[in-house]
Amino acid sequence: MPKQVSDQPRRTLLAGKIVWNFGQSVIDCVVRNLSDAGACVQVESTRDVPDRFLLTVHGSPEQRPCKLAWQSDNRIGVSFVISVANPEQRPQNPQEFLRGRLLALRESLDEVDVGVVLLDAGLKAQFINKAFRRMWKLPDAKADAGVPFVALMYHGRDTRAYEVPADDLDDYVASRVELVNAGDVAPMDLRLTDGHVVRFQCAALPNGGRVLTYTYVTDIVRHSDRLKTLTSALDCVEDGVMLFDSDMRLEFINQKARRIWSIPEDESRLGTPLEKIMEHTKLIFDVSPDEAEALVSARLIAIRSGEPRPTDIKTIDGKTIRAHCTRLASGQRMLTYYDVTDLVRTAEHLQLLATTDSMTGLFNRRHFLTSAKAELDRFQRYHRPLTLLMLDIDHFKSVNDRFGHATGDDVIRAVARTCSNGKRASDVIGRLGGEEFAILLPETGLAEAGRVALRIQNCIAAEIHGFEKVSFRVTASIGIASATASMSGIDALMRNADKALYQAKANGRNAIAAFEVVPRDDLKNAAE
Numbered sequence: 037m038p039k040q041v042s043d044q045p046r047r048t049l050l051a052g053k054i055v056w057n058f059g060q061s062v063i064d065c066v067v068r069n070l071s072d073a074g075a076c077v078q079v080e081s082t083r084d085v086p087d088r089f090l091l092t093v094h095g096s097p098e099q100r101p102c103k104l105a106w107q108s109d110n111r112i113g114v115s116f117v118i119s120v121a122n123p124e125q126r127p128q129n130p131q132e133f134l135r136g137r138l139l140a141l142r143e144s145l146d147e148v149d150v151g152v153v154l155l156d157a158g159l160k161a162q163f164i165n166k167a168f169r170r171m172w173k174l175p176d177a178k179a180d181a182g183v184p185f186v187a188l189m190y191h192g193r194d195t196r197a198y199e200v201p202a203d204d205l206d207d208y209v210a211s212r213v214e215l216v217n218a219g220d221v222a223p224m225d226l227r228l229t230d231g232h233v234v235r236f237q238c239a240a241l242p243n244g245g246r247v248l249t250y251t252y253v254t255d256i257v258r259h260s261d262r263l264k265t266l267t268s269a270l271d272c273v274e275d276g277v278m279l280f281d282s283d284m285r286l287e288f289i290n291q292k293a294r295r296i297w298s299i300p301e302d303e304s305r306l307g308t309p310l311e312k313i314m315e316h317t318k319l320i321f322d323v324s325p326d327e328a329e330a331l332v333s334a335r336l337i338a339i340r341s342g343e344p345r346p347t348d349i350k351t352i353d354g355k356t357i358r359a360h361c362t363r364l365a366s367g368q369r370m371l372t373y374y375d376v377t378d379l380v381r382t383a384e385h386l387q388l389l390a391t392t393d394s395m396t397g398l399f400n401r402r403h404f405l406t407s408a409k410a411e412l413d414r415f416q417r418y419h420r421p422l423t424l425l426m427l428d429i430d431h432f433k434s435v436n437d438r439f440g441h442a443t444g445d446d447v448i449r450a451v452a453r454t455c456s457n458g459k460r461a462s463d464v465i466g467r468l469g470g471e472e473f474a475i476l477l478p479e480t481g482l483a484e485a486g487r488v489a490l491r492i493q494n495c496i497a498a499e500i501h502g503f504e505k506v507s508f509r510v511t512a513s514i515g516i517a518s519a520t521a522s523m524s525g526i527d528a529l530m531r532n533a534d535k536a537l538y539q540a541k542a543n544g545r546n547a548i549a550a551f552e553v554v555p556r557d558d559l560k561n562a563a564e
Contacts, residue, residue: 052077055099056089067093069143074105074115076143082107088117108147150251151234157244159185159217171234171250172197185248186213199227216246225257226250233257275374276357282367284310284340296320296357296373310339310369322350335359339369348376393467395445396452404466408476409526411464415478415519422478422519423485426533427455427492429471430511430545439503447471447501447510454495474533482518482550489514489548497546511546513537518551 050070054063054077063085068076070093079085085107090099091114101117142163145152151168153161164179172192189209192198200208215224219240226234235253238246267288270277276293280286286308294304299316314336318328335347342363349357356376361369391403399407408424415422429435429451436444448471455465455473464476475492477485496512515537519529532551540549 051094053092054079054085054089055092056086065091067091068111072116074102074113077112077114078110079112081110082112085112091116106144108144111143111147113144150249152250153185153188153246153248155185155216155246155248159213159246161185161188162245168250171252185216185246189213197228197230199229216248219246225253275372277373278313278371280310280339280369280371284369286310286313287368289313293371293373296351311336317349320351322352322354339371342369396449396467398452398456398473399464399466401466401468404464404468404474404476405526405530407464407466408474408529411476411478412519412523412526412529416521416523419521420479421481422476422529423480423482424517424519424529424533425475425477425485425489425492426468426515426517426530426537427451427473427475427489427512428514428537428541429496430513430541432471432510435508435510439506439508443501443503450499450501451496451510451512454492454499457495458491474530482516485516485518486548486550489516493546493548513540513545514548515540516548516550 048070050067052065052067054065055061061084063079066078068078075091077091085104087104089102091102092099102114103117105113105115107113142165145163145165146167148165149167151171152163152165153168154163156162160182161179161184162182164174168174169176169179172188173195174188174191178187178191186209189212193205193209198205198208216238219238221238221240223235223237226236228234231254232252233254233256235251237249237251239249240246270288270290271292273290274292276296277288277290278286278293279288286304286306288306289299289304293299294301297313297317297320299313303316304313314332317335318332321328321331323331331349337343338345338347339361343361344363346358346360349359351357357373358376360372362372363369391399393400398404411422414420429447432444432447435447448467451471451473452465452467455475459465462478464478466474468474475488477488480488493512493514497509500507500509502508515533515535517529517532517536523529536549536551540547543549
């Protein structure tokens with residue numbers, strides 16, 4: 037009698053041949069996990085292997101009829117076909133038969149990319165395939181130790197695999213164990229800290245066990261997340277957005293567009309023709325019915341042609357909606373609508389930024405010079421008095437050096453407030469840069485400007501500043517210049533005031549000097 041296949045050592049790699057077509061077709065192979073019930077066979081390629089064939093194992097003359105059970109790229113699982121005419125081919129041991137089937141199943145599950153865990157009724161792992169081990173970086177020693185499912189969850193917790201806040205990890209583990217114990221079959225997407233997303237699903241077995249599967253769905257979830265994010269973002273923007281396909285049928289409309297044109301949701305379903313959507317828009321136009329019809333017709337032509345030129349539409353509630361059409365490469369049309377009244381606020385804000393010094397709230401140099409030029413032009417037309425004060429904080433660098441730039445900024449803001457206090461509506465105050473300020477006084481002669489300068493100077497000197505536990509004061513030097521009919525422009529007035537300021541500094545600082553030489557006593561008398 038030939039030597040029984042079951043006598044071969046388990047898990048020994050044996051040479052073999054796959055034979056079919058009445059011996060005309062033969063493929064060399066390596067036989068793995070050989071048992072009386074079947075085997076795992078490794079070949080160069082499974083492409084030409086038929087569903088049924090004969091298997092010859094080296095050292096045994098017997099050819100075993102086989103049936104294909106499963107296959108991967110280079111391996112196949114086979115079960116031996118038992119011939120009724122030859123009872124000797126029947127497995128002598130039912131347990132050996134089941135073991136062979138189990139080995140074949142384990143071999144096949146180790147080849148798939150889906151993570152698989154088989155739990156018994158006590159939720160202990162009976163089998164963990166290679167994909168799961170790779171997915172969760174699970175050591176073979178732990179995977180083969182029959183650990184409970186909760187231990188697998190704690191492994192994920194300890195390796196920081198879950199994208200879950202640290203304080204919530206224990207509750208997360210407990211809830212997952214509870215779901216598996218209950219046999220909850222609802223799929224769950226697990227987000228991992230490495231950026232991947234795994235779809236988890238549990239199936240209950242008749243014996244009380246569980247089969248758990250883990251599948252990478254990162255790309256699917258990312259695309260879904262992006263689509264949801266884009267849709268949510270477009271629903272939250274202040275602009276109305278519509279998207280039409282190349283046949284001019286609606287693909288997307290956000291809530292803002294519905295509100296602008298008062299379009300009910302049931303009349304703006306996907307696939308609604310452009311013409312039906314535009315019928316709603318004409319009800320909002322602040323024009324006569326005939327003009328509305330003409331406007332809708334013009335808009336339809338412009339949209340179909342992809343005309344990019346924006347169109348402003350007056351609505352019955354007094355707003356102006358700016359409509360813009362963008363032709364996409366795929367032939368789609370994206371229509372955007374926004375309220376131009378918001379642009380007015382934006383323009384005012386931009387105007388404020390363009391004209392105001394952010395630190396002090398005074399006019400910046402550019403806007404001050406623009407306003408001063410307008411005042412000088414009025415002076416030259418009407419010959420009314422106009423005087424300019426140039427003010428500089430004395431020894432400001434030492435303030436920065438001793439107390440830091442933050443304290444220096446506080447001093448600059450304090451001086452700006454002093455200059456602004458008591459300001460007339462016609463006066464123009466600006467920060468020229470650093471610690472230098474300018475005050476333009478329309479309808480003000482040199483003597484009155486001297487009194488204003490002296491009052492500002494005294495207020496600056498009287499204010500106490502602090503840094504931590506240190507208190508200190510600062511002073512300012514001021515130069516004064518009056519406009520004259522012969523001046524060529526505002527630059528000349530600025531130069532004269534600047535010269536006077538340098539003279540005040542040369543006089544020892546905390547001083548006032550006028551471009552026309554005026555003794556300080558005269559200025560004090562004028563102030564009195």
